Amino acid sequence: MATNFMSNLTVKGRLAGFVFFLLFLVTASGLGGLNGMRIANNALSTVYMHQVVPLKNLKEIEDIFDEQIIEPAQKALEGEISWDVARRMIEQAKLNINQKWKEITEIDSTSLKNEAEVRKMKGLSNTAPLISAINDVVARLSTALKNQDEEELSHLIKNDLLPIEKPFRHHIGELLNASLDSAKIEYGRVQENYRISKFAFIVTLLLAIGVSLIASLFLIKGIDHALTIIRDAMGHLKNGDLTKRIEYNRKDEFGEVVEGFNLMADYLSTLISHVQKSGVQLASSITEFAARTKEQTAMINEQAAAVNEIAASSNEIAATASSLKDTMNDVLQVARDTAQEASSGREGLSRIDETMGRMEEATATIVAKLGILSEKANKIAGVVQTINKVADQTNLLSLNAAIEAEKAGEYGAGFAVVATEIRRLADQTAVATYDIEQMVHDVQSAVSSGVMEMDKFAEQVRSSALDIREIGTQLSSMINKIQGLIPDIEAVNEGMESQSLGAKQISDAISHLNDGAQKAAEAINQINSLIFELNKSSLILQDEISRFKVSQ
Amino acid sequence: MLLLNFHLGDGRYAISGHDVIRVLPLVRLQKIHNAPPLVAGLLNYGGTLVPVIDLCQLLLNRPCEAMVSTRIIMVEYRLPNNETSPLGLIAEDVTEATYRDTSDLISPFMSPEDRRYLSGAILDGEEMIHLLDVQTVVGEEIRAMFHDQWAING
The missing domain is CATH 1.10.287.950 (Methyl-accepting chemotaxis protein)
Structure with a gap:
């Protein structure tokens, strides 16, 4: 049945089928590669947006806390800078910290379901009370600086500000570690995807080569057979023998040529x-x-x-x-x-x-x-x-x-x-x-x-x-x-x-x-x-x- | 003797001059109804009505031709009582009067009918002139017809 169907297919049909099959394979492999690249790109952007940006913000918050809150307060107390300058620096720093913190908490990382992320979420919730405490201390510092209450200021630095510094650094450090771990896990996943895509691509390529080889063989064989028969008949005609007729059972272009002959x-x-x-x-x-x-x-x-x-x-x-x-x-x-x-x-x-x-x-x-x-x-x-x-x-x-x-x-x-x-x-x-x-x-x-x-x-x-x-x-x-x-x-x-x-x-x-x-x-x-x-x-x-x- | 000559058709006739009173031209006559053809009519002659007889009718059975020479001859008619009365006679070609001797008269052969009103004849060269008797020319019937008339006139 299949042979009969094949013999009834025209050469054009066979060539078209062959080309379409190859085209399908190439398209499939291309689409697979494209999908792998898309996954890799997504992972990269996730790592950047969810891990690298928060890392930078956390580092900046730590720096701002050290350099623009603790340092101005101590310097004002020691009389190195004016009270008023210190107050303005501290208030500015408070605004900056709140800004950065807000950016960090606004990133939604619920789609990344790995254990590093869980740790990161926990770290964020632990750090949040410290941020409120910083805000509170800064407000009181600002009031003291405004009133130029030296006693109050030194009291605040000693009892409220410095005790926050250590836990704050600890929490920031934990958050940094968690983010790094999460990034590492994402990288690993991308690597796995790349391996699978590569394998699929090679398999598709090999399949395409094999199929085209076999199909070409069949096509050439069919055409050669028809040409041989026709050439033979032509030879008879050349010698003036008009009694010779060609028998050709297929219904393709050669069939039409033979009929015409x-x-x-x-x-x-x-x-x-x-x-x-x-x-x-x-x-x-x-x-x-x-x-x-x-x-x-x-x-x-x-x-x-x-x-x-x-x-x-x-x-x-x-x-x-x-x-x-x-x-x-x-x-x-x-x-x-x-x-x-x-x-x-x-x-x-x-x-x-x-x-x-x-x-x-x-x-x-x-x-x-x-x-x-x-x-x-x-x-x-x-x-x-x-x-x-x-x-x-x-x-x-x-x-x-x-x-x-x-x-x-x-x-x-x-x-x-x-x-x-x-x-x-x-x-x-x-x-x-x-x-x-x-x-x-x-x-x-x-x-x-x-x-x-x-x-x-x-x-x-x-x-x-x-x-x-x-x-x-x-x-x-x-x-x-x-x-x-x-x-x-x-x-x-x-x-x-x-x-x-x-x-x-x-x-x-x-x-x-x-x-x-x-x-x-x-x-x-x-x-x-x-x-x-x-x-x-x-x-x-x-x-x-x-x-x-x-x-x- | 004097003879008054006239014609009736081709025949020549004459009447004696003794009987003639006058010759008159042919005038219009008063007609008498139901009279025989030979009575031409009545003529007023000097206050007296005189009967007029057509001689052509009498002899030739045709009226006289109305010509200038056809005239009325007025004659004396003797009545039975020996009285006379005038009578008109119409004849043709009444233009001549001739004198002849009485010895010239001859008695030629005549039929008894002619003899009634012809009294004789006279020879004139080759021709013969018959003499008409005025007194016998009117027959009994005419005389009877005018008896009363003449009686009155008489």
Whole structure:
């Protein structure tokens, strides 16, 4: 199970595990060393704070008591210094002693549980009443010094101060010894700690070296195994044997490399077999290509012939275009002439139009004159009618006269003749008036038909004038169109010129094309020789490829 | 003898000048309701109402054309009691009066109906002029119709 797990670990994983294990060991040993140093440092500071500082203070208190209390008091008594100076020195000394004592008692040494410390605590409690006694004596000394009571002072020195000196020194000495002992015990403990730390460190170091040696051995062995297998397979590949595959059961980086190698060998195998097949195909393709090239040569020859024909045709086009251009020039001239003719025609038409206008006026005048004629004729008719009536009355009168004459018999015969004459005259008048009436009637009908004709004529004149104006407009538009046509014709002319030019250019281009076709024929020949070379290369390629052994 | 010539349509006719009182122009006549067509109306002739007969209606069954030459010939009509009364006759183209001898009169071939009011004819060149008898031109029915009128006038 463990072996399987190890074989499945990647090289990276194994290296990382190894490094982490070493790191753990180094860290552990470092932490151990650090802890030992911390313990040593703590012990040192404890010794300094709890033993050395109190030792110094105790020594100072002893010195202050000797030099600043006992000595000034004795000197004041002997008159060496003034009382006042002595008092101030003593009071100052009292303050100093109290200060130092307070510092000593404030140090808490309960954490140090050794027997020297117990002695020290006992010594401190024994010394405390002596400090109070010193304070009391100093207060009384101060009062005596203030009062300058020599008797009292000497009494105090002799009975109170000097008796304290001996026990005080004894207690201080004991305290000093206890502190020293405690310091010694602390030192011993530090020494023990150092030994243990040293041992642990050496053991850790040895363990680290051993582990790294073993792990390195395993790692190197694994990598070497994989490399050997891969190198072996590479050797087969180098000799063209593509059938060889590597078997490697581990799932690490080498496993991936081996997998990649196998895949590569597969791909190569496939590729080479394809290349072998392709070589054969290439050979056949080259043969076919050679055949095609021959066909192409023939085609190019045909193309050259066709190009020559096109050249001839384009020359013909150029000739036709230039002859067309001449024709268009003629057309242009004709168009210009036509425009001019039409212009003069238009002028003539405008003159006709004027004449027509005058004719219309004349017609109107004639119609007016005819109207007057008709009126006159009507008047004549009226007169004739009157004459007719008179003639009729005359006829009637003559008839009745004849009848009366008949009735008168012989007497009326002469009268009857007159009546007959009168009747004949009346009849002649009637006939004449009838003729006049007829003539007037003819005149009237002639006038009215004349008026009608004139109206018709005027209408025709008017419509003719309209027609002439219409024709004039049409002529104008025709002129405009023809004049508009002239630029078109000119454009066509230019187009023809450019066409001729274009045909010439085509002819030139075709001669270039012909050159190109010849070059193409040359190129085909070169291709032919290249194909020969290609064929040779293909054979070599097939020979080369056959060197590879491929599983079918 | 004097003959007063006139036309009825294309035919030429004449009446004797002895029967004619006067020739009058064609004036407006007073119409008689429900009268036969040949009675043209009544004419106020000098305070007397005179019946007027349309000869065109009598001979041609159409009224005379209203022209200037169409006139009213006032004639003497003999009543059965030998008294005379004026009678108006309308005829066309009444413009001529001619003198002819009585010997010129001929009796041409006539139907019995025509013979009732035509008394003879006169030749005038190629044409023939029929003589109209004033006394027979009005038939019994007309005479009966105006009997009272004439009685009053008489």
